[in-house]
Amino acid sequence: MSRYNFDTVIERRGTICAKWDGMEPIFGSGELLPMWVADMDFKAPPEVIEVLRERVDHGIFGYTRRFAPYREAIAGWFERRHGWRPDTEWIRHTPGVVPALAAAILAFTQPGDGVLVQPPVYYPFFATITGRGRRVVENPLIFTGSRFEMDFEDLEKKLEDSSVKLVFLCSPHNPCGRVWTREELERFAHICASRGVTVISDEIHCDILFGGARHIPLADVSEAIRDLSVTTVAPSKTFNIAGLSTAAVIIPSKRLRDNYQSVIDFLHIDGGNVFGTLALEAAYTKGDAWLDELLVYLEGNLGFIEKFLAERLPEIRLIRPEGTYIPLLDCRSLNLAGPELQNILVEKGGVALDGGHWFGTGGTGFVRINIAAPRSLVIEGMERIGRAVRSLGKFPAEDNRSFQA
Numbered sequence: 001m002s003r004y005n006f007d008t009v010i011e012r013r014g015t016i017c018a019k020w021d022g023m024e025p026i027f028g029s030g031e032l033l034p035m036w037v038a039d040m041d042f043k044a045p046p047e048v049i050e051v052l053r054e055r056v057d058h059g060i061f062g063y064t065r066r067f068a069p070y071r072e073a074i075a076g077w078f079e080r081r082h083g084w085r086p087d088t089e090w091i092r093h094t095p096g097v098v099p100a101l102a103a104a105i106l107a108f109t110q111p112g113d114g115v116l117v118q119p120p121v122y123y124p125f126f127a128t129i130t131g132r133g134r135r136v137v138e139n140p141l142i143f144t145g146s147r148f149e150m151d152f153e154d155l156e157k158k159l160e161d162s163s164v165k166l167v168f169l170c171s172p173h174n175p176c177g178r179v180w181t182r183e184e185l186e187r188f189a190h191i192c193a194s195r196g197v198t199v200i201s202d203e204i205h206c207d208i209l210f211g212g213a214r215h216i217p218l219a220d221v222s223e224a225i226r227d228l229s230v231t232t233v234a235p236s237k238t239f240n241i242a243g244l245s246t247a248a249v250i251i252p253s254k255r256l257r258d259n260y261q262s263v264i265d266f267l268h269i270d271g272g273n274v275f276g277t278l279a280l281e282a283a284y285t286k287g288d289a290w291l292d293e294l295l296v297y298l299e300g301n302l303g304f305i306e307k308f309l310a311e312r313l314p315e316i317r318l319i320r321p322e323g324t325y326i327p328l329l330d331c332r333s334l335n336l337a338g339p340e341l342q343n344i345l346v347e348k349g350g351v352a353l354d355g356g357h358w359f360g361t362g363g364t365g366f367v368r369i370n371i372a373a374p375r376s377l378v379i380e381g382m383e384r385i386g387r388a389v390r391s392l393g394k395f396p397a398e399d400n401r402s403f404q405a
């Protein structure tokens with residue numbers, strides 16, 4: 001029996017949201033079906049909304065602090081969901097994961113240093129690296145035809161350069177949808193630890209897992225990598241509360257923790273948002289049942305998309321994600337350059353998707369689709385993508401049957 005409803009379409013236009021109200025400057029039209037930015041078109045869990053409502057009713061929104069139950073909620077969540085309990089002393093604050101990445105750049109590197117990334121990858125990684133004069137060093141993922149894998153030999157080679165001071169791991173990987181296996185992480189950790197390089201492990205997507213995939217926190221892989229790791233986590237993707245600007249950073253090494261904290265103190269961003277603080281605690285203590293149902297629903301959306309593509313649009317393939325609700329669609333058979341592909345989807349289909357080329361090396365020919373929406377919107381989105389592809393005239397005429405999910 002379902003306790004939660006993910007089918008209801010909730011109007012988001014006019015709610016100052018980035019996904020629906022913020023489309024026009026990016027896609028040239030505000031009238032598209034947005035399947036881009038990584039938030040969900042579902043309400044947050046009622047258990048979270050209830051706590052926020054109580055605070056709204058209280059009516060005083062002064063400065064806030066985080067206390068022991070807050071850190072305990074984070075540690076308890078990771079222990080329950082991912083079999084790893086961080087020491088609550090290791091937990092530090094950030095208003096978002098990207099600000100934590102930027103703080104890490106300031107804390108652990110100097111201008112001119114290299115920072116290694118594994119593209120195609122979440123594009124703000126690049127801007128945080130170059131924004132203060134650090135260099136992007138690429139260790140591109142290898143596409144095997146069905147999934148993306150790490151290129152360990154290239155990783156070793158790139159880390160021979162002693163000016164590479166930091167590595168950004170995206171785990172699970174956005175947009176490639178990989179949930180790295182223990183074997184892969186052990187090999188990765190071994191290479192990084194033998195070089196003694198600090199690793200930021202961005203684990204913001206760690207709760208969105210499919211098909212029995214298990215997330216392994218990097219810090220749990222070996223003692224050596226634990227002491228070099230800075231792990232970013234957040235309830236924002238999992239519970240659709242990104243607008244509450246609250247995330248956490250887990251740093252086992254005291255030296256790295258103190259360096260990170262000094263930047264956060266300097267920027268004076270340790271205070272926190274009262275709603276975000278309460279929402280994190282509620283989500284991580286009361287959100288399990290909601291998340292379990294959400295994952296089943298999202299897996300249903302993936303199944304629908306695969307069926308739709310197989311029956312109606314075989315030119316395009318879903319790169320089946322092991323995790324994340326923002327998988328790639330392989331559109332390489334259309335032979336279109338990245339911006340051209342994205343424009344056709346906008347102009348002929350009326351659908352806004354992240355262009356694969358936004359994610360750097362290896363992304364061209366793919367688009368990223370956000371599947372975290374009520375099934376009816378996902379159906380509408382796939383029909384729009386189909387219309388755009390048929391408009392190219394290279395493939396059989398448009399199939400106008402309405403698709404049964």
Ligand SMILES: Cc1ncc(COP(=O)(O)O)c(C=O)c1O
Pocket residue numbers: 038095096097098099122170174202204205234236242247
């Ligand atoms: C890998 C990754 N890191 C960070 C973020 C954003 O984090 P925040 O909104 O907390 O800055 C996203 C959002 O899509 C993401 O995919």
